[in-house]
Amino acid sequence: MKSVLIKNGVIIDGSREKRYTGNILLEGNRIKKIGDFHDEADKIIDASGKIVAPGFIDTHSHSDLRVLLEPFLEPKIRQGITTEILGQDGISMAPLPKEYVSSWRKNLAGLNGDSNNLSWDWETTHNYLNLISENGTGTNQLYLVPHGNIRMEAMGLDSRPATKEELEKMKEITRRELKAGAVGVSTGLIYIPCAYSLTEELVEICKVAAEFDRPLVIHQRSEADTILESMEEVITIARESGVKIHFSHFKICGKKNWDMIKDIEKLLDGCKAEGIKVSYDQYPYVAGSTMLGVIIPAWAHAGGTDKLVERLGNPKDRAKIKQDIENGIKGWDNFIDFAGFEGIFVTSVKTRANEDCIGKNLLEIAELRGKDKFDAVFDLLKEEENAVGMYDYYGKDEHVVTFMTREESNICTDGLLGGKPHPRVYGSFPRVIGKFVREMKAMTLEEAVYKMTKKSADTFKIKERGLLKEGYFADVVIFDENTTIDKGTFVDPVQYPEGISHVIINGSVVIDNYIKDEKLAGKVIRL
Numbered sequence: 001m002k003s004v005l006i007k008n009g010v011i012i013d014g015s016r017e018k019r020y021t022g023n024i025l026l027e028g029n030r031i032k033k034i035g036d037f038h039d040e041a042d043k044i045i046d047a048s049g050k051i052v053a054p055g056f057i058d059t060h061s062h063s064d065l066r067v068l069l070e071p072f073l074e075p076k077i078r079q080g081i082t083t084e085i086l087g088q089d090g091i092s093m094a095p096l097p098k099e100y101v102s103s104w105r106k107n108l109a110g111l112n113g114d115s116n117n118l119s120w121d122w123e124t125t126h127n128y129l130n131l132i133s134e135n136g137t138g139t140n141q142l143y144l145v146p147h148g149n150i151r152m153e154a155m156g157l158d159s160r161p162a163t164k165e166e167l168e169k170m171k172e173i174t175r176r177e178l179k180a181g182a183v184g185v186s187t188g189l190i191y192i193p194c195a196y197s198l199t200e201e202l203v204e205i206c207k208v209a210a211e212f213d214r215p216l217v218i219h220q221r222s223e224a225d226t227i228l229e230s231m232e233e234v235i236t237i238a239r240e241s242g243v244k245i246h247f248s249h250f251k252i253c254g255k256k257n258w259d260m261i262k263d264i265e266k267l268l269d270g271c272k273a274e275g276i277k278v279s280y281d282q283y284p285y286v287a288g289s290t291m292l293g294v295i296i297p298a299w300a301h302a303g304g305t306d307k308l309v310e311r312l313g314n315p316k317d318r319a320k321i322k323q324d325i326e327n328g329i330k331g332w333d334n335f336i337d338f339a340g341f342e343g344i345f346v347t348s349v350k351t352r353a354n355e356d357c358i359g360k361n362l363l364e365i366a367e368l369r370g371k372d373k374f375d376a377v378f379d380l381l382k383e384e385e386n387a388v389g390m391y392d393y394y395g396k397d398e399h400v401v402t403f404m405t406r407e408e409s410n411i412c413t414d415g416l417l418g419g420k421p422h423p424r425v426y427g428s429f430p431r432v433i434g435k436f437v438r439e440m441k442a443m444t445l446e447e448a449v450y451k452m453t454k455k456s457a458d459t460f461k462i463k464e465r466g467l468l469k470e471g472y473f474a475d476v477v478i479f480d481e482n483t484t485i486d487k488g489t490f491v492d493p494v495q496y497p498e499g500i501s502h503v504i505i506n507g508s509v510v511i512d513n514y515i516k517d518e519k520l521a522g523k524v525i526r527l
Helices: 098-112 125-135 147-155 164-179 199-211 227-241 255-274 305-312 315-327 335-339 352-357 362-369 373-383 397-404 424-439 445-452 454-459
Strands: 003-011 020-027 030-035 043-046 051-054 056-058 081-086 140-146 184-188 216-219 245-247 278-282 287-291 344-348 389-393 409-411 476-479 500-505 508-512
Touching: 003 051, 003 476, 043 508, 051 445, 056 424, 081 500, 098 147, 098 287, 098 305, 125 140, 140 147, 140 164, 147 164, 147 184, 147 199, 164 199, 184 199, 199 216, 199 227, 216 227, 227 245, 227 255, 255 278, 255 335, 255 397, 278 397, 278 454, 305 315, 305 373, 315 373, 335 344, 335 389, 344 362, 352 362, 352 373, 362 373, 397 409, 397 424, 409 424, 409 445, 409 454, 424 445, 445 454
Parallel strands: 003 043, 056 081, 081 140, 140 184, 184 216, 216 245, 245 278, 278 409
Antiparallel strands: 003 020, 020 030, 051 476, 287 389, 344 389, 476 500, 500 508
């Protein structure tokens, strides 16, 4: 059994307790000993003057497809991430009935990507997770069963409320997938087909999640104009089902909505007083990233991507879409309204014909194409069959700090891995250390490490990870607290961070003094 001795490190163990200097002996995939001792080992790492911490846990990952194609996942590992949670936003890889593969691939492409190099025949969470295990993975992987996939299997992609019989079918599917080891249920109420569901549907599904004591991870209906009503809906789901709530990428979008932050905090405080369990994750940036298709109202997506493309080619439907964007729809997050054409930038496309749009905002694309701004973006979505990624600006650093320093928060990337991505793909965790801890002094490093490790493990009941503790799995990151920082920008996002010298996953050193060993040391973790 191979052993690794980390000597003379400044240990921040993930518990929020004060740092201390000591040695850590790893044996096999476990932490064998922590303290002041002089054991020998197969490999010795001198961590003098550096922080030794538990491996970071990314609670909102979009590596779902990439892990099957490029399983080492270097953008994540280089920033100290050793464990990821897939299956986010209610739309992911499984369950996936064969009859919906073609339309679902198009629906998913703008978020997680697409590939003809996969068989797309796994059908269930059990089989998908088996495929990851067989293929190998650089990081540890957990999976949330996505509401949209559950709904699709039960009733297709119809834009209508579920019948009682369909609700029962959804509950059966949810139970099956949780038994297969899914860590919880996710939904994304701005994404198709989740957006068509009523509150009652989510309550019923979440009753099953509550039976298993697993959370609902939710991209809520609004993060902008109607965020308070949206949060009230989520609280109702928790109250009526008994499920624990974990809000995805928590934030408030749009300058005109910034004055709602105090009311948002009151709702969170009210949950605590009522005994409703609420947590959330957050990335440390003032711009978000998702699929460009979210700028189109939900009704235009009804029936799936093929129907959306058809409507974008129909002058009457196109005029109605433009009208709805200009006038808004109550309860719908209008990205054009809060970010503007000038604040939304394309990060990825499917075809070579539109690669010149990558890195440009929607106004620049309109100018490039010599078209009206609405026509330019509608044509782009039509030509790319909705497989377009984007990022958008929405907030301020002080708002990031407000939410980051609350007890409910932990850190994530929410990183979309295709094209010219949001820099959070490469830098979320080191940015917290460098910008928010060292430069802004928003919190202590001990608190930040807790929010990257133990807090996340506790929220998702990930056993024996998230702490440097004897007997726990040997997931470890070593970094320089004085130099660690993200390097990627929105202009040049594909840059690895500085300061993270070693990453150890299940006892295997995969980054050794900044040099990678592409060993696939990760494991699939099923609850």
